[in-house]
Amino acid sequence: MRFLLTSVLCVFLATALTAPVALAQADPEPRPDGDLLLADDFDDAAASALASYGDEWMTWEVAGGVGTLSSSSADNELAAQYPAPAATDVLIEVDLRFASDQVEGAGVTFRGSDLLQREDTDWHYYHVGVRPATKAIELGRLTEGLTEVEDLGACKLPPSRSNFADFRTLRVEVVGPEILAFVDGAFVCEWSDDVLTAPGLVGFYLGVPEDISSKSVAVVEFARLRVYAPAAATPPAEKTPTEQPPTEEPTVPVEGTPAAAAGPFEDDFADDGGGWRLGEDDSGEVRIEDGALIVRNLTTAPVRTDTSPGVKAADVDFEVDVTFLDGSDDNWHTLFCRREERSDYAASFSADGYYGTNLFVDGESVRRQEPVATDVIIQGAGEINHARLACIGTQIRFWVNDTLLVDWTDDTLAAGDFGVAVSSMDGEYSEVAFDNFVADIQDGASDDKQSSTKEQPAGDQGAEAPALEAIVTAATLNVRGGPGATYAKVGTVRKDDRLPVTDYNAACTWVKVVTPTTEGWVSTGYVTLTGPCGAAGAVATPAAAEPTRAAAQAAATPAAPVAGAAMVTDFESFGTWRRGDETWGEFVQSGEQAYAGSYAGKLTYDFPANIPGDRNYVVFLRTIPIAGSPDRLEMQVYGDGSGSFLNVWVKDAAAQVWQFSFGPITHTGWKQMTAPLDPSLDWPVQPIGGSASTVAFPVALNALVLDYPTDKAAAGTIYFDDLKAHYP
Secondary structure, three states: OOOHHHHHHHHHHHHHHHOOOOOOOOOOOOOOEEEEEEEEOOOOHHHOOEEOOOHHHEEEEEEOOEEEEEEOOOOEEEEEEOOOOOEOOEEEEEEEEEOOOOOOEEEEEEEEOOHHHOOOOOOOEEEEEEEOOOOEEEEEEEOOOOOOOEEEEEEEOOHHHOOOOOOEEEEEEEEOOEEEEEEOOEEEEEEEOOOOOOOEEEEEEEEEOOOOOOOOOEEEEEEEEEEEEEOOOOOOOOOOHHHOOOOOOOOOOOOOOOOOOOEEEEEOOOOOOOOOOOEEEOOEEEEEEOOEEEEEEOOOOOOOEEEOOOOEEOOEEEEEEEEEEEEOOOEEEEEEEEEEOOEEEEEEEOOOOEEEEEEEEOOEEEEEEEEEEOOOOOOOOOOEEEEEEEEEOOEEEEEEOOEEEEEEEOOOOOOEEEEEEEEEOOOOOEEEEEEEEEEEEOOOOOOOOOOOOOOOOOOOOOOOOOOOEEEEOOOEEEEEOOOOOOOOEEEEEEOOOEEEEEEEEOOOOEEEEEOOOOEEEEEHHHEEEOOOHHHHOOOOEOOOOOOOHHHHHHHHOOOOOOOEEEEEEOOOOOOOOEEOOOOOEEEEEEOOOOOOOOOEEEEEEEEOOOOHHHOOEEEEEEEEEEOOOOOEEEEEEEEEOOOOEEEEEEEOOOOOEEEEEEEEOOOEEEEEEEEEOOOOOOOOOEEEOOOOOOOOOOEEEEEEEEEOOOOOOEEEEEEEEEEEEEEO
16 A cells, blocks of 8 residues: 555546546425425325326325325335326425335325326326335336336435434436436435426325235325425525524635635534535445434546535644455545546545645645654444544644644645545445544634624613523534533534523633533524524633544543443444345434433344255444443343344454354343353353453454354344443
């Protein structure tokens, strides 16, 4: 690798900037709704859609706020259609749920001919819907003279929006040849097709698989339909900075304007609202999945796959957790700043232990830190490294795991985008997860993300000041141990939470709040205050230098708890779990069951019979440090009574991985299970890939493992919550 950075890195940056990975534009936002053309709350069958195509093989029922389309007719596409209005351009929004596992595909139809007035094959429509088996959203077209719907393309749905066992909102926007699809408000796919251009009718469809059992029924349910005409495009009214919603996607200034952002920018990737460029092409992919930003580089050519939140900055200091997931470790994880056109500062480290830095100007590397090997980098798949890049004035600094590796003085580049990138150097792919992104943007006085504090009108100054509250405007917002982005996270709050304010810093850029579970500080860039900071009734906290990340975390978390249980993970912030080589299961964050809080980990398994090599287990890897010397781990487990062994892997200070066990899952419902960290116990306790006899503390969580005890086929679901370390 050490010879590749100088000879290839400038090439892949130049290539990436001249031909980026289909990510040059931020995902489209839903269009504003225009006139309401059609509404159906599915409480009146006479006013709803009519059973239309295939009515003799289907059932269409409307009752209790739900329209249900069902059929057992194999290899058919059935439809229910509204008799009016006929329109060309429409915005369709409906809640959709699959009520059986026999659905091949289901969704909405539009620009359709009247299916009840058809003769032979004289009918047409488009459909956009979800295929649950492939977790994809598709566009299809039926035209006159054909008996089958043509497939015009599909997009994989992100895991967080692919499960339609519960109602999700499908939105389809049809304007001219452009067709866009959104799920739960997030953009998922777009197509262009100009074959059917005449006004047509709107409806629903259900696809039934050709291998459906004669005793099975495919069932899809619809709720709350709204069909709008697209609103006429009008320029938005100019807003002052304090009137701007702080959660709006940042506006990238036109070339040559000052940087347009100031203050904190944070993203834990719980959703895709952070403005990051997402998408894929032949050279790579960027997606948000399981609470992390995943960047995958496919090196058919030496091209860097990169993404940014679309915020320009001159001075920015940002840090992020980086986890190498899969593929080649002969790679680069890159943080960049001041990117304009084909120029930026790019600091990189690799999964096999090297780091290097480049200054690119018009695609040429004009200054570089040659690749250097360092033991600062934690090597291996699933390991987390913390990287930080600060571009302040003429100083460019780069840290990995709180160790300063690069300290440059350079005044070549003034301002530009900041973000992250991945490249694989040996012809194979490389996939990397980024999480807990925190940036301090120190320039730009007119930012859409500036404080949304709204001063109240002046009144009787002698009157008692009202209690001050902070109303959260971000989808999720970190609560920190002090007034700054480098303090450790002590909690999380959600959009529209109203939090009492007890203190504030001198500039009122951070306020101290009380949440239902903790007390801490939040940035005023992501809240609306109900009054001036003085209404908090407290003296402003004097301004002070923020601690280093390591010092802040050390102050917030004891190095070694002395007694009782300490949380390892509560699954509220899920992070990135990587599945091992066995493919018999899936592990995701879920709100279906939760012992405490809003979320738990959901493990769905499907073991086939007679797996070769006794590989009837599935492993999910994630590294989480555990302080001190606990004697056992405790976890709340929602069991299914299957008898599967629930094991845990931990890696000790000598890099030995140990398997300990919570025991067999013989219960149903929630129950606390315990895994003693005692290497003298019998199977399934054992060292993995070694022969150590004692555990070297401190340890780190390495994986959760489900081991099925027989060679018979088995399928089921269990949930995990509140994994804790217990200290004697």
